[in-house]
Amino acid sequence: TVDISYKYFFGRGAMPIELANKKMLIMGVGAIGSILAETLTRCGAKNLTLYDIDNKEPGNVCRSAYPFYTGIIEKTLDIT
Numbered sequence: 001t002v003d004i005s006y007k008y009f010f011g012r013g014a015m016p017i018e019l020a021n022k023k024m025l026i027m028g029v030g031a032i033g034s035i036l037a038e039t040l041t042r043c044g045a046k047n048l049t050l051y052d053i054d055n056k057e058p059g060n061v062c063r064s065a066y067p068f069y070t071g072i073i074e075k076t077l078d079i080t
Helices: 008-011 029-040 074-079
Strands: 023-027 047-051
Touching: 023 029, 029 047, 029 074, 047 074
Parallel strands: 023 047
Antiparallel strands: none
16 A cells, blocks of 8 residues: 555645645735745645735736636636
8 A cells, every 4th residue: 555644745845734734825826925835835834814805917927927818807716
């Protein structure tokens, strides 16, 4: 069997479990917020809430973590 536990999966570089279990809110998921959300997720954050009232536009894609192919949709839906 393969170990797919949280500790093994995130391993070195993971945030402490006490921090990973905290509720986190990111207000604005544009250039900085989208990268922050992705990085926190890769580090093991388990409970992120994203808030942004804007839609993703073509000009947003070059400086954020959004995929190009999804078109113009709400930023919070595109980053999840």
